[in-house]
Amino acid sequence: MSDLPKRVTIREEGPREGFQIEAATIPTADKVRLIEALAETGLTEVQCVSFVDPRRVPGMADADEVARLARRRPDVRYSCIWLNQRGLERAMQSSLDVLGELQCAASETFGIRNSGRDAAASLAEQRRWLETYRANGIAVESVVVMTAFGCNIEGEISPSKVVERLAPVLSLATEFDVKVPEVTLADTVGWATPRAVSRLVGAVRERWPDIPVGLHLHDTRGTGLANAFAGLQLGITAFDASCAGLGGCPFAGHKGAAGNICTEDLVFLCEEMGIETGIDLDRLIECARLAEQIVGHPLPGKVMNGGSLAGYRRAA
Amino acid sequence: MSDLPKRVTIREEGPREGFQIEAATIPTADKVRLIEALAETGLTEVQCVSFVDPRRVPGMADADEVARLARRRPDVRYSCIWLNQRGLERAMQSSLDVLGELQCAASETFGIRNSGRDAAASLAEQRRWLETYRANGIAVESVVVMTAFGCNIEGEISPSKVVERLAPVLSLATEFDVKVPEVTLADTVGWATPRAVSRLVGAVRERWPDIPVGLHLHDTRGTGLANAFAGLQLGITAFDASCAGLGGCPFAGHKGAAGNICTEDLVFLCEEMGIETGIDLDRLIECARLAEQIVGHPLPGKVMNGGSLAGYRRAA
Numbered sequence: 001m002s003d004l005p006k007r008v009t010i011r012e013e014g015p016r017e018g019f020q021i022e023a024a025t026i027p028t029a030d031k032v033r034l035i036e037a038l039a040e041t042g043l044t045e046v047q048c049v050s051f052v053d054p055r056r057v058p059g060m061a062d063a064d065e066v067a068r069l070a071r072r073r074p075d076v077r078y079s080c081i082w083l084n085q086r087g088l089e090r091a092m093q094s095s096l097d098v099l100g101e102l103q104c105a106a107s108e109t110f111g112i113r114n115s116g117r118d119a120a121a122s123l124a125e126q127r128r129w130l131e132t133y134r135a136n137g138i139a140v141e142s143v144v145v146m147t148a149f150g151c152n153i154e155g156e157i158s159p160s161k162v163v164e165r166l167a168p169v170l171s172l173a174t175e176f177d178v179k180v181p182e183v184t185l186a187d188t189v190g191w192a193t194p195r196a197v198s199r200l201v202g203a204v205r206e207r208w209p210d211i212p213v214g215l216h217l218h219d220t221r222g223t224g225l226a227n228a229f230a231g232l233q234l235g236i237t238a239f240d241a242s243c244a245g246l247g248g249c250p251f252a253g254h255k256g257a258a259g260n261i262c263t264e265d266l267v268f269l270c271e272e273m274g275i276e277t278g279i280d281l282d283r284l285i286e287c288a289r290l291a292e293q294i295v296g297h298p299l300p301g302k303v304m305n306g307g308s309l310a311g312y313r314r315a316a
Numbered sequence: 317m318s319d320l321p322k323r324v325t326i327r328e329e330g331p332r333e334g335f336q337i338e339a340a341t342i343p344t345a346d347k348v349r350l351i352e353a354l355a356e357t358g359l360t361e362v363q364c365v366s367f368v369d370p371r372r373v374p375g376m377a378d379a380d381e382v383a384r385l386a387r388r389r390p391d392v393r394y395s396c397i398w399l400n401q402r403g404l405e406r407a408m409q410s411s412l413d414v415l416g417e418l419q420c421a422a423s424e425t426f427g428i429r430n431s432g433r434d435a436a437a438s439l440a441e442q443r444r445w446l447e448t449y450r451a452n453g454i455a456v457e458s459v460v461v462m463t464a465f466g467c468n469i470e471g472e473i474s475p476s477k478v479v480e481r482l483a484p485v486l487s488l489a490t491e492f493d494v495k496v497p498e499v500t501l502a503d504t505v506g507w508a509t510p511r512a513v514s515r516l517v518g519a520v521r522e523r524w525p526d527i528p529v530g531l532h533l534h535d536t537r538g539t540g541l542a543n544a545f546a547g548l549q550l551g552i553t554a555f556d557a558s559c560a561g562l563g564g565c566p567f568a569g570h571k572g573a574a575g576n577i578c579t580e581d582l583v584f585l586c587e588e589m590g591i592e593t594g595i596d597l598d599r600l601i602e603c604a605r606l607a608e609q610i611v612g613h614p615l616p617g618k619v620m621n622g623g624s625l626a627g628y629r630r631a632a
Contacts, residue, residue: 155632
């Protein structure tokens, strides 16, 4: 295990992942409170909202207001996502950081359900985004491949399918003279296992050896942290995660679409193995407890119940 | 990952782990029902009860009755545990399978709290058990090392401490001409990480290269399946697990008392990576749902909510 990375970067997606799926209407002030608390933990990016149709995602109806109200630290990026040009325009009008992202869905059926676009329409949309990014000086940070491991409608997704879907998006980026700094493989509905992570990351790296790979993992079937560990063993240093395990995708098509891997559990895993995250675990645990208090029901994170080991070590 | 094992053996501990911790009194008939259902999944061992002082563990007050009532399949072992000679005698008087076990605690403080015995007294007790095993033709199956990774009182446990605690127990076994077929390393309170698993298994194998190592993992801090995966990568083929993750409860009153790794999540992890378990995942998921129904609150298992992938694959 000597080839584990020395340091990883964790992107916090709890506010966005979580509040878009919660049934109850969460007060805007509570969302802002959680975002502000997360920004005090050492996290360098907090994904705050998604600019999507409030009729489809009522939990994001107050996205503009959340964006406006959150007090900012200069060393933290307050990011957001969108699924179409209209969402991107809203993001640019907001006070949030607009981090250029390109998207594709390995499962076309999922893509249609998620964004209403088939593969061809999706590519046309990415072209529009690239034009917008260029016109507004927005740097592209990653290409996200949704349902990269499997989909509840199309079933298993092969690594070659992922490569096939990625290729035209990366070509498009090249057409715009954009060097893509990361391909993020998203296990949107929890089909991944450590072996699948190893195979898919291998296939993507073989085709594009110069593009770093990041992982967006969900813990639908309990393998989330094992998959993250497999990623760490492959030298991956970029992970998305969600405080307290908040979230789940509302368009995943089936019940049980559990949230991202839990940020503080991932921080625990990394720090206990000597991998720096730059994040204060005990502060993050406080955020997880706050998240649980805000949503009003138990969330799946474990370390917030088990506790960090720091206190036990001091007492021993 | 080509060195993952072809097949693993999972010991189901849900009934014992779970019903000893649940606050509510679970009807004996329900315990029996779960044991019988688990025995229909392909599991080869179901740990049914612990024969312990009912004043300390009220949930096990009906252990003798559970043992008497459970209908038996000839191809399944219905096992039990004990912490002292009196418990062992009760086990032998029951109709359950008495599988010879030796125990030690890497953290002496934990050992004193758990069984009332310091290291010396514990060794004397193991001698009594070995005498009883010999007198009754009971084969020793394993030496279990409790708190092998860490302890909330003593803190971190070093691999050398584990080796130091194990040595006299294994010497004692040799004195009785007993060849110990497994050392089970137990992460009793959830301190392990994949790196710690790798280090400790390495240290034990270095000292006793001929004794297979098994893992008893708890998911206190979310790393349970990542630790199991690390074990699989080390070629470990014996795991304890608990249906639905019984033994832990995310709700008030049980905060942090997380159970074993969840059997069906482990089965999912293994089978999806091509490692045979001999267990029917969908039947096991039914057991997990039954367990949840019996305890009357959500249990931490994930696959029982996310579902196995078999149905999605058929539909795709």
